[in-house]
Amino acid sequence: MRLDVIDIMKSYDNAPLLRGVTFGVDAGETICLLGRSGSGKSTLLRIIAGLEEAEGGTVLWEGADISNLPVHRREFGLMFQDFALFPHMSVDQNVSFGLRMQNQSEDRINERIREMLDLVHMRDFASRRVTDLSGGEQQRIALARALAPRPKLLMLDEPLGALDRTLKQTLLDDLRQIIHSANIPVIYVTHDQEEAFSIADRLILLNSGQIEQIGTPEDIYRNPKTLWAAKFMGLGNILPGKVISTSPLIASTVFGDIPLSRHKPDVSLNKTVNLLLLPAVDGLLVQSKKVTSENGLDNVQLTGTVDESIFLEGKFRSTIQAGETTLSFLTGTRFSPGEKVVISYPVGEIRCL
Template identity: 50%
Template structure:
């Protein structure tokens, strides 16, 4: 369907996008995930035709769309602030895009009625959008974007302006509506929770490059490098040196690790120690990666206690099923199979 090929773009004379290439298939929901300022929104604007790339191509079903005017591409774009017209009603907002593509009045009336039914807002047709809640405005903006039947739908941080509780409430509904549309979707966000909840596939953008792509569970279980693990908040990152195929030297001492064929012995790397994988007490003492740690802090988070512990001069976070007193010394360990040796990035 969509293919973006080797896109470069500068901003204020500095490289912003550096050779971005990816594809989006029919009915696929792809999340473009990265920190603020990483070029995510610029990438959407290039696909939409609102900005030109320095170099590279945008293809739709094999046809070169790079120089095609925005209004001829047939792509839909939904912005973070929804860009609804405050002086128009709900129905008039949905009808706007249909008028722009030259639909007749009977067609517009029929499609608006269908769109309102799809978002269960028939009774809101004549209501000003300024009287809607944040969630209702989001549904109207999505209906407006889908009404002209775009080939591709793009959403730029559509939940970014909402508070956490409302965002969580809307995620499930949004995923269903996007999948029900059967459209290929590119969804831009900096929020990891949002991306994992919505995406069929993740594209992680950092420093102008795609550093990893894959299904959410694969990215979570197999981060490509230190930046991915840090950005996703996967756990403790401890500098290390690989001293043999399955052993590293760290400030925690030597640790046994799975063989990492992509990292040469003698090379620097970073160990990922996930808080959920830590074992305690008798379960820890028998393992080769056994450590003694002093508890600095303990926070109850419902299903577990988040402990901040000190091992030597290194601070780690672990998740424990039971509380421990601050200042207490405990035994912890990570099974060798749970550790990941990541390239420095």
């Protein structure tokens, strides 16, 4: 099972909304469309589902063009942020809705209801009205209803967007397991980077209706291709610099001169560059004195002044300034505001954007 969208075009109020979007998703794979509000994510889902028409491009299923196929004949599942459950129906009636539309037998419907409610850990809630359920419980029922008719492909549009942070974290692990157990192509839309990293096999970054980058969560985190991608993913630590030597390649910054082992092919003398330093990498050390590189890593020594150190999930997020530029790193030590520190950073981990 495979879905391909090829060169999808769509405009809204005479302004481009989707501009040549192309990607594919295979069985058992979860693709996450990640982008700001208004980037065209939900519109793209509706085009794939057949609820909207593209102004250009093609939607293929197993290599066949389904661009003009009616919604019900595509047999795709779509789950919305507000869940769109029927408030006048019980849990089991909601879950069985798609099955009844398929004219399945009553025995088969009841069997499938039990299977789906077991899958989402809600079997004891079958007779309850959905209006009596919590937000997290409604989310599970909406997922069960979407999966019950055995869709060829599942699309989820901000499925956790209406939930608070604590509940969202609780549901993410279960949601990932349920999605993977279905073994069908899944397209998941969100604007939340942490949620996307938790759920996706691959990420598609949408920027103003165009694909900025496609890759695994780890690849995009470690190797953002553009300045926009790095900023949008919240990677921080964008350090402006100026190339002062091309052989070897060195950039001058307010934190000191930085040798570069990774760079764009168009880097030239006196060119302004943006350097990405991830907040946590192997070999990173922040201390109040100069440090020696460990594990054979070639590190650059940068100096700055601590603005603050805040405890965060077992480590300290230390914000360090030099001039008007601020960098943030995860450290094992709390530093005092105003303290002078040396950042020992692996040269091989510095990205030139």
